[in-house]
Amino acid sequence: MSIRVVSYNVLVPIYADQPDFYIHSDPRYLKTNYRWNLIKSQLEQEITNHQNTIICLQELSRTLLSNFEELFNKYNYTLHYCLYGGPHNDYMGVGIAVPASVRVNKRSMIKIGSYIRSMTRPRGAAANIISQIRSLCDRLARKPFKQSIDPWEIAMARNNTLVCLHVTFNGKSFCIGTYHMPCLYDTPDVMIIHVSVAKDLMFHLADGQDFIFTGDFNIEPHNVCYRILTRQDFSDYRFPASNSYEISYRPHTKQILKSAYREKNNKEPAYTNYTHPSGMPLFCETIDYIFFNGRIQVQNVLKLPDEATGKSYPDETHPSDHIMIAATLLL
Template sequence: MLFARCLAELPSESCKVCPGRSLRCRGRGCSWAGGGPERGPAAVPGTALRLVSAGGFAAIASTTRRRAALRHCRTACKGDATSDVRVVTYNVLSPTLCSARRFPHCKEQDLLESVRWPRLVTQLDAALAETTPTVFCLQEVDELWASKLHAHFQRRGWHFAYAMTPLTYFPPIGVALAFPGDLELEELLMVRPAAQLKLAPPRSPSTRWQRFKDWILDHTVRNHTDSDEGAAWTLAARKQNRLLAAKLKVKSGSSFVVATYHMPCLFDEPLQRQAKAIHAALLREALMLHFPEEQSLVLAGDFNTKPEDSELQVLTEGALSESDVAWPTALTDQGLDFAQWEAGSLQLRSAYAQQGGELEYTNYAWIEESRVLGGAWKWSPKRTFLSIRLHHFSGILREVVPYRWLNIRGDTAS
């Protein structure tokens, strides 16, 4: 999923690849050129970076759990003096999570790391071969693949940054950014948004066995209990997910921010959606704190959320109704109340919506319910929105489907 802020003015002529469709900002409002509907207000940055769309093909990855799409970004309108940057967001699916138990409908051979890694490298090299500078936003990168990816990019003169999320999986997984050497790195940010929650220190388990029992309860019974007062805040505070962001400068002198995040794996239960809404608010605060509003920004990642869910409205607009199921109950003794939260002026727009519409469900996962709750296997949707079309594939890192290009373009310095 991709979000963008501060789209500066685009050429008034329609895109030469997709006639009649170009995105244009006029003053503080964005609209589709060629008679499209108004998109509402959006802040205009001091730097002239632009997001446009085109069409084409690329090889992408897909499984019954994740149809992670390698979305290339390419220049749509030629001939004007611009500096172009492509953005690719890709959930690579850590080998530690790629097992026959989790993917009973996949061929066992397609689950092997020895098979998947060469396929991943093939996809990355195809994007690396493009002449347009590219920024990769990767999710579910474990420590082993992080080291291999680092070496792979470094051999090609690229920079690689990795932010690990500890105490969530074993081995831990995280998010990564990669970008070429001709993009100047002005600032790199690795931060845990949930660290902003000022909860009283929890009781420290005295033994390793007690810590292990608490971890089991956190991932089973406590994740399925009713929403007691403050439970959502406590759950959100436990999550270790990291935000990784880079402020980059193109040769023309324009700067922009690319950030990636993997939202906690919390889904449809009210308590979990409330914790996710809290994380969305904390993510907004982290972006506003570290990157001033006049800067252009693209946020990409796996948000484990449907486009219509209100948690995304918290992230993009800072708005949520008190009657919404995702509204967290206040934690009064800690002074945490969603009603007192200041949303700020940050306005993000879904790049999918800007490019013609949000995506449909792209995958499903087999999830084993807690034995404590007497459950068994169930077929449950695990939503990611990294692919562009709904397909059912049995392979991993093997299929080719249509995709949309996303392009950030910066004007040359005047």
């Protein structure tokens, strides 16, 4: 038996409605109504052309939430979502829509930053004194003094939330989760912490069952975070330490994931994100994935283009700066 799994970062309208940001996109194609009609059409094709389609979404928003709920109600789907953002990003969040053929047994919504905090505790006064003495010595030696920010503190402050469903389909139980990784390329240690913790949390929630883990991970296939997810005992990196906290968490390096596209095509897609915002270089990379663990097999994947066209997405036929990915998986 098989299921279809879709993952799609749909781009929040509050970002798209900024022609001065997406300067290489035609303003007509940034309008919310235009983009929604394309998004709706793409999702409907996946629902009607495949059986038992589960849809994972990133960058859900308050503006389009009712549109998505109306669409899913039409096809007898239930949307499980968490909007964890704020007014600046229209309360951006993630969600998973499942058809009536898939029974939801349990739902978990876990803010990864809070989960990280539960595995830490502030260091004692002695450590603080030593830190102060070191700072004083640096100043006396007339070395440039710069207050470093603890990556664990940044990681704990993020609101990014993992949505995970424990489901049963045709007597087979499994888990499916979706996540939108913090986009913090300037602080790679924070991304290493989040990706390691999120991966190990999925294993913990699945508790031995097969599981699927989708989303916008904001990491390229050559990135250290990708190798942490997919390579056992990967050790070509230094896991971040903390000067301010005692960390009880240790990465489970033997727990790794497989990528649906790599399993089927022996490589990841050429790209899943194509954008050229104002004041930033052109970005054309693969950062969206359908990972899995267990006895799952990949039957097929949605064919994706080998190269991007035009100057930037969104455009006339691409309603988001991401492209939708999908895979048919045998359970």
